[in-house]
């Protein structure tokens with residue numbers, strides 16, 4: 001079985017190939033290592049292999065891992081990529097560097113109010129329900145411009161861009177479509193005057209499609225750590 005380090009190298013090869021194919025700078029799509037359900041020791045291994053940005057889905061699990069890896073804290077960026085309920089905003093505002101899953105103003109306002117002054121502004125993305133799935137969280141595409149304007153005005157947040165988890169699709173063209181739609185939404189916000197630089201999209205199965213459509217932050221878990229136990 002390949003090691004975490006070998007898997008990371010393979011993911012970087014995939015990212016570089018996709019960037020080349022897209023005519024993009026090889027470093028323009030950053031890797032966010034998704035460590036949910038894996039132990040702190042696995043994160044430590046990925047860190048030793050050179051990775052610095054880690055994504056977690058479950059707040060309590062993440063807090064435990066952040067504590068276990070406190071010695072590495074200064075060099076790590078912790079990203080929350082899972083759903084965020086309003087009763088968890090304070091611990092998230094205190095412990096994370098990024099939140100990708102802001103999808104309503106109330107959550108953003110709480111995060112801004114609760115972000116400690118001693119820390120840099122919290123970096124946020126709006127999660128967009130790009131495939132229009134009823135069960136998925138995320139703001140509807142039509143509501144993105146208004147929410148983006150409101151979130152961008154909050155003092156302790158820095159709005160960086162958009163995030164989506166499209167419905168899985170098999171072939172490359174089908175995978176590209178929702179990523180293209182997210183990229184177009186981001187462009188619309190820029191045309192509105194917002195200074196945004198982040199498209200958080202692409203996972204183990206569709207990172208090539210995402211990079212071809214402009215992903216700047218690609219969230220990869222199972223291609224690095226192996227498959228996760230099915231969540232009940």
Ligand SMILES: *Cc1c(COP(=O)(O)O)cnc(C)c1O
Nearest residue numbers: 034081203204219220221222223
């Ligand atoms: C789990 C997860 C990922 C990583 O998915 P893989 O298929 O394991 O690469 C990316 N983004 C989000 C929001 C996730 O929950």
